[in-house]
Amino acid sequence: MVTLANLVLATALAAVGLASVIPPKIGTTALGNGHGTSSGRASLKQVRRPGYRFNGARDIYKTYLKYGVPVPDYLKNAVANIDALNAAALSKRENGSAAAIPIDPRFDIAYVTPVTIGTPPQTLYLDFDTGSSDLWVFSSHTPESQVRGQRIYSPEKSSTAKLLAGHTWSILYGDGSGSLGNVYTDNFTVGGVTVTSQAVQTAQQVSYSFTSQSEIHGLVGLGFSTLNTVFPNGQLTFFDNAKSTLDSPVFTADLKWKKEGTYDFGFIDETKYTGEITYLPVQTDPGYWTFTSSGYAVGDGAFHPASIVGIADTGTSLTYLPAEVVTSYWGQVDGAVDSDYYGGYVFPCSSKLPSFTFGVGPANITIPASYINYAQITEGSPVCFGGLQSSSWLGVNIWGDVALKAAFVVFNGANPPTIGWAKKPLEQ
Secondary structure: OOOHHHHHHHHHHOOOOOOEOOOOOOOOOOOOOOOEOOOOOEEEEOEEOOOOOOOHHHHHHHHHHHOOOOOOHHHHHHHHHHHHHHHHHHHHHHHOOOOOOOOOOOOOOOEEEEEEEOOOOEEEEEEEEOOOOOEEEOEOOOOHHHOOOOOOEOHHHOOOOEEEEEEEEEEEOOOOOEEEEEEEEEEEEEOOEEEEEEEEEEEEEOOHHHHOOOOOOEEEEOOOHHHOOOEOOOOOOHHHHHHHHOOOOEEEEEOOOOOOOEEEEOOOOHHHOEEEEEEEEOEOOOOOOEEEEEEEEEOOOOOEEEEEEEEEOOOOOOEEEOHHHHHHHHOOOOOOEEEOOOOEEEEEOOOOOOOEEEEEOOEEEEEOHHHHEEEEOOOOOOEEEEOEEEOOOOOOEEEOHHHHOOOEEEEEOOOOOEEEEEEOOOOO
């Protein structure tokens, strides 16, 4: 299990170095370790999750669980408060006593990516997560009471599935819940890239936080393999297994604001970004894509040089930064407060928000104000939830999807690994 101590250690040891604008070599590597097919690249478009209902406090709650941090009581209460408001709003619509304001209920955490497992292939919709390293799925071994609409992987229906005897996995969360199970190896395909002996962690128990999300059928961990929880022998991630068969040992995230983005494996699509890609060193201990930002600016204000060590995490919706940075931002928004009741920074939806810029070496990435105006607390509410929150309770800074959507991001798995950032045309 990942501990807060490991996270603090990773923060303390984060690599700092000169940024480079030299992209990794893109060519054809030798097909190598027997794990993959000859397809050296793949591009996958995300799909929407239907029926998602926003709860900003729950997003923060899940981040605490993911990083093994005990959840404070105020946040537990905030989740219940917003769930109650959502239930009341739904009841009013069903009774016809109030008209629903048409909004997009999917927001920015509502996307999953299709993959196939086994022979014949079984299609599941998984969350691609650079903040973890387990590839686990709902399965035919998951109790029926814990499966609420998710598609399941049935290893007994796959002619290529093999039980990895004596191996188990277990992920424990800060609220005492957890997910665990056994392990198979099987064909695993992402776009045109197949790993023929990929460890697939089949769930025998799933925590409620996943059971309640019917559109997510599991996770594809894209962190470093050292984070993998399989015991007694940790397993390689899909990316680490596939790297030697890819045209280039990279994958990229071109996530979008309120629309489907793409993940590309094995190549860098030059049509998806503008200017140069700036590469920064990555600290891989204990297994995250950890880099150091060179500072920040709020709106049109001056740039403040600062070393902000944080994790690039596609599996976290919001962005969490040091309290002084976040206070500097929300101090420029009329009516913004750090609310225990709502579980984080909220503000009147009518208030004007500034943009937020963060440094990547000598370059800058700007998050538009509209991205930080994350969502209304509930449909029709005059109160909105902020996409930029404090990391003070977490003990680690996280560049989540609110930040990643503002850039084209390259996860370069060469030795040594680097992370690349580039500007791109943005939806406003």
